Amino acid sequence: MTHDKGTAxxxxxxxxxxxxxxxxxxxxxxxxGWHRHGHDYVVVPIMDGRLKLVTTDGESTAEMKKGAxxxxxxxxxxxxxxxxxxxxxxxxxxLK
Numbered sequence: 001m002t003h004d005k006g007t008a009x010x011x012x013x014x015x016x017x018x019x020x021x022x023x024x025x026x027x028x029x030x031x032x033g034w035h036r037h038g039h040d041y042v043v044v045p046i047m048d049g050r051l052k053l054v055t056t057d058g059e060s061t062a063e064m065k066k067g068a069x070x071x072x073x074x075x076x077x078x079x080x081x082x083x084x085x086x087x088x089x090x091x092x093x094x095l096k
Contacts, residue, residue, distance in 0.1 A: 006033030006079065013091075020094040026082035036077040041094040044069045049084035064090065 007030040014021040023046075024032065034054075045064040053060050055078045082088045 004033035004035060006031040008032050008080075008082070018096050020092075020096070022092045022094070024080075024090055024092060026084075026088045028082060028084065028086055031079050031081040034077070034079045037072065037074055037094070039094050039096055040071070040074050041076075041092055042069050042071050044091040044093070046089050046091060049082070049088040051088070052081040052083040054079040054081065064088075 008024050008026045009030075010032075011023045011025070012020065013023055045066055045068060047064075047066050049064045051062045051064055053062055061083060
């Protein structure tokens with residue numbers, strides 16, 4: 001993943017030749033920074049919340065439900081911003 005520095009805090013939980021598992025922690029308004037995913041990935045929300053997704057096509061909001069994973073394909077480019085009223089976190093599993 002290519003990545004510009006954002007204000008959210010990534011913590012690498014697992015990294016090997018097959019997968020990277022990262023926990024992302026956000027305070028209100030924190031962002032990941034603009035980045036492009038070089039691999040397919042799965043996001044697993046660990047709490048309910050709302051994220052603003054900024055892409056080259058515009059902005060959208062995603063309602064996140066604790067434990068409800070979603071898959072995205074390689075090549076996604078975006079900035080992810082915590083639009084929840086408080087702190088938020090999710091686990092990202094990037095497949096190599």
